Amino acid sequence: MPVSLDTIVSLCKRRGFVFPGSEIYGGLANSWDYGPLGHLLKQNIKNAWWKFFVQEREDMVPLDAAIIMNPRVWEASGHLENFSDELVECKKCHHRFRIDHLLEAKGITPKYDKEQVKVPAEVTCPDCDGKLTEPKAFNLMLKTFLGTTEDSSTTVYLRPETAGSMFINFKNIQSVTRRRLPFGIAQIGKCFRNEITTGNFIFRTREFEIAEFEYFIHPNDWEKVFEMWLGEIKRWWRDIMQVDMDNLVWHEIPDGERAHYSKRTVDVEYKYPFGVKELHGIAYRTDFDLSRHEKVSGQDLHYTDPETNEKFLPHVIEPSFGIDRMLLVALLEAYYEEDAPTSEEGETEKRVVMKFPKHLAPYQVAVLPLSKKEELAKVSKPLAQELRQHFMVDYDETQSIGKRYRRQDEIGTPYCITVDFDSLEDKKVTVRDRDTMKQERIAIKNVVEYLKDKYNN
Numbered sequence: 281m282p283v284s285l286d287t288i289v290s291l292c293k294r295r296g297f298v299f300p301g302s303e304i305y306g307g308l309a310n311s312w313d314y315g316p317l318g319h320l321l322k323q324n325i326k327n328a329w330w331k332f333f334v335q336e337r338e339d340m341v342p343l344d345a346a347i348i349m350n351p352r353v354w355e356a357s358g359h360l361e362n363f364s365d366e367l368v369e370c371k372k373c374h375h376r377f378r379i380d381h382l383l384e385a386k387g388i389t390p391k392y393d394k395e396q397v398k399v400p401a402e403v404t405c406p407d408c409d410g411k412l413t414e415p416k417a418f419n420l421m422l423k424t425f426l427g428t429t430e431d432s433s434t435t436v437y438l439r440p441e442t443a444g445s446m447f448i449n450f451k452n453i454q455s456v457t458r459r460r461l462p463f464g465i466a467q468i469g470k471c472f473r474n475e476i477t478t479g480n481f482i483f484r485t486r487e488f489e490i491a492e493f494e495y496f497i498h499p500n501d502w503e504k505v506f507e508m509w510l511g512e513i514k515r516w517w518r519d520i521m522q523v524d525m526d527n528l529v530w531h532e533i534p535d536g537e538r539a540h541y542s543k544r545t546v547d548v549e550y551k552y553p554f555g556v557k558e559l560h561g562i563a564y565r566t567d568f569d570l571s572r573h574e575k576v577s578g579q580d581l582h583y584t585d586p587e588t589n590e591k592f593l594p595h596v597i598e599p600s601f602g603i604d605r606m607l608l609v610a611l612l613e614a615y616y617e618e619d620a621p622t623s624e625e626g627e628t629e630k631r632v633v634m635k636f637p638k639h640l641a642p643y644q645v646a647v648l649p650l651s652k653k654e655e656l657a658k659v660s661k662p663l664a665q666e667l668r669q670h671f672m673v674d675y676d677e678t679q680s681i682g683k684r685y686r687r688q689d690e691i692g693t694p695y696c697i698t699v700d701f702d703s704l705e706d707k708k709v710t711v712r713d714r715d716t717m718k719q720e721r722i723a724i725k726n727v728v729e730y731l732k733d734k735y736n737n
């Protein structure tokens with residue numbers, strides 16, 4: 281049976297993956313803090329993404345741009361004018377909702393052209409059934425002020441995506457790296473949107489992280505490059521994130537529902553416990569962004585092909601991934617409940633195990649001395665220290681060994697190493713595999729190599 285969101289939320293809190301933000305002050309509007317394990321998991325997802333989409337390719341360069349940029353960036357991109365959702369308010373309880381979400385819940389497809397959205401009579405307030413106002417545009421940009429005065433001349437915005445900074449740095453990057461098309465600029469960073477309704481845990485928050493790249497191409501190549509990236513994205517989900525591909529839905533956005541500048545967009549959706557919803561997307565954005573920045577900045581952003589001397593504005597394919605949604609998917613995919621044997625006589629008990637792909641697990645190995653006795657610590661502590669040179673290591677010497685195994689299963693540690701009294705004699709330790717629960721005796725001097733082998737396969 282698929283795991284419920286509540287089960288994941290409570291495991292996350294209990295084990296230290298994700299805590300409610302500002303909890304001792306009663307929280308803050310669906311904000312979340314990644315605890316020790318959540319941080320490690322997120323870092324591993326970001327590293328894997330970076331390795332797959334940037335490091336292992338010859339056609340990608342990195343960027344780490346400012347979160348706050350000149351507001352004209354957002355004027356050019358259209359965010360100041362158009363980055364809004366249509367909001368309706370309940371006339372009775374005054375709760376506010378996105379009309380597209382309410383329509384979607386009733387199976388009505390909202391049109392992209394939001395001007396046309398009307399509230400049908402059967403759509404009422406989901407909280408109190410009250411009547412709703414007609415929709416009005418609500419801009420999602422989060423504002424702040426730079427400097428000591430607070431007025432329109434000092435108003436700036438926290439970026440709602442990272443793409444803008446990649447377009448405005450295109451010319452700089454292309455000239456200093458002497459890149460020829462096609463090439464991409466990649467970035468991972470925090471983004472902010474003043475969402476009307478947040479919720480479903482870390483699925484929709486006002487502060488979140490995006491990993492994305494702008495891939496600059498000759499306009500004639502867009503169809504084949506789009507296909508190439510779709511193939512790579514499938515490989516990412518199948519081989520690196522190792523998700524059940526049946527849980528993904530590849531939603532080709534039809535004509536009339538795409539942004540006006542996009543000739544093709546595919547939303548990659550996931551079957552979450554709260555419904556099939558967007559996980560991330562890939563869009564062909566034509567030369568919309570560079571042409572807008574050229575117009576508003578007055579700078580020439582054209583590219584000249586060194587072989588043909590053709591001068592043109594590059595077109596762009598943009599795959600964009602929400603890190604927090606990928607982390608949520610990693611948690612949902614990893615969760616298993618199994619009956620595990622507790623004795624030779626066939627008795628069993630329920631074990632919860634997070635079967636993360638090994639390279640994503642927060643800790644790669646745990647060192648568990650059988651008891652707190654000094655003589656065992658003399659072996660287990662230096663072993664843990666040696667392992668720390670290669671892996672993230674958890675060290676735990678409290679409670680019974682059975683409970684400690686259960687804890688490591690629940691946080692997804694692929695290998696547990698037990699140091700017992702025999703270890704003092706035979707200089708060996710027991711290595712337990714998270715998924716099979718099989719145990720092997722390995723010589724202490726070979727443990728690092730043994731684990732490195734496991735991680736390389």
Ligand code: ATP
Nearest residue numbers: 475483484485488490558559560561600601602605
């Ligand atoms: P949605 O339709 O769910 O609001 P979107 O189409 O506005 O998403 P994009 O603008 O394409 O999203 O943003 C790129 C990616 O960033 C999304 O696919 C998603 O993974 C992530 N993302 C967007 N908004 C949020 C949010 N409020 N909280 C968490 N992740 C988000």
